[in-house]
Amino acid sequence: MTIEGKFTWMDGELIESEKATIPFLSSALHYGSAAFEGIRAYATDKGPAVFRLKEHMDRFINSGHILGFRDIPYTCDELCQAVVDTVAASKMESCYIRPLIFSDGSAYGLNLDAYKPRIGIAVWEMGIYLGEEALKAGIRANVSSFTRHHPNVMLTKAKSTGNYTNSILAKTESVRLGFEEAIMLDPQGYVSECTGENLFVVRNGQVITPFTASILEGITRDSILTLCNDMGIETVEKPISRDQLYIADELFVCGTAAEIIAIRELDFRTIGAGKMGPVAAKVQKLFHETATGKGARSDEWLTYVNA
Template sequence: MYYNEETIIYYNGAFVKAIEANGNVYDQTLHYGYGVFEGIRAYDTANGVRIFKAQEHFDRMRFSCEAIGIPYPYSNAELIDISYEVLQRNNLSDAYLRPLVTCPPNMSLTKGRGAQLLIAAWEWGAYLGEKLLRLKTSSYRRISPKNFIVEAKVSGHYVNSILATQEAKDLGYDEALLLDMEGFIAEGPGANIFIEKDQTLYTPQLGSILPGITRATVIEISKELGIPVIEKQIRLEEVYNADSVFLCGTAAEIIGVESLDDQTFQKPWSESIGAVIKHAYKNLVLEKDYKNVHAH
């Protein structure tokens, strides 16, 4: 579903067919999960194909590499140009881009001795679908900032996400919600969370979560629309008592939540702030005006 015989990717300095690209089975990233990646979306806007917040995503990729000691010999302006060319060569407009930086063979537990770059793209609908989600509080906790650099988007961190998501699905739910090591809510396995209470949005403060670019965009939109946003430590009981809840992320975009641990929320999704944000976000990525969108 991600590629076919004609798919073109950018890999280690050249545009090549995906089926002809070769990795090394001794790569440090393959053995230890020591790599970083980004998830970026492109949209077919009225002004042509546009990659949403490309600069912010590649800036975070640089940060992630530097944070864990992977060399980053790239110009982000050049990577943005390459990303547009990947889209063009594959005749893609509404698409998901996956830049990935990996490390060459090194079996010692030391910093990367080099960097290898992949940029791929494919058509991908909203990662969590369009229907409201049934969440389950995970028995797994989010990785601790005392053990990892949680602000970095590191490949190996996502084993934690896989465990949480699969546990939720095995129990009959759509997705998981993870708590942090102190028992406050953190985020979904691949998305940040916002809760609405009394016409105010609340979201977990930075520290134990990935500082999502979509999360930052939701906060920007809220400020533009005059919706208060408070970042703080949030207990599970506060989510149960919320008026509404939604998740957000580049892959998921904005997706409403029907229930957490089978407890539903007070406000219908169609009347929630989240529904307003979802509409405004779609207008923003399509380069349409969203400032005339108002909360109920």
């Protein structure tokens, strides 16, 4: 059962979460004219700390801007403070944080300029997205029959809610087929990303991640590239083909919700030794230390809620 925070930030104030509702005819619900962010707060010795808050809120504002909202009613600093206030009010030690910008007003038309943007921020308790077993042993995935968006169709640098119809199609299909996650190819046929995660390949000691216009610029992806550089592991961003995944020494996915999870089998082919490999394990460990206040980059990347 998911436990929601008692309070939700809506239009500038904290209100009881049961009262944070929007009408059935809301345009955002009918047409996907909304964008969201996904952030985690981790438990540390100094209380809850939000991971890379500024980067997440910059991407949130960019998502609204890409979608076409003209008058985003709050600054990045105000929204960062709103996140801190919502986490503090929840009294949770760790949580998932969900800001949403959405078009207000009833669904009578498709011109965004007919609507005003509104913003809400909710929090809920979130453990390990794909389960404890997945975190230790890795998951089974398939290459989806669905293609990731062409950037001129859905504008892939925004976390707009409409983009996630594509993710829902792919994820549901993969789970119904008995896999835990889907890898999606871009419209040119190169490897793109997963339904809510970016992807990494390890081969001959190099950590490689897809370079294609169809991916979301993941903040965990960026954190991993940085942490690998800190550890002296060589990183490369380049186009990757499907068969290069099959012959990888290791594969792993990363995202705010998923954190870092190895893929042990893809399309019925064992990847590497068929379990989490040494590079993924090293990255997972340092990422977790950093997010929980024990890494060299913790002070740079964490916003302590009780500071």
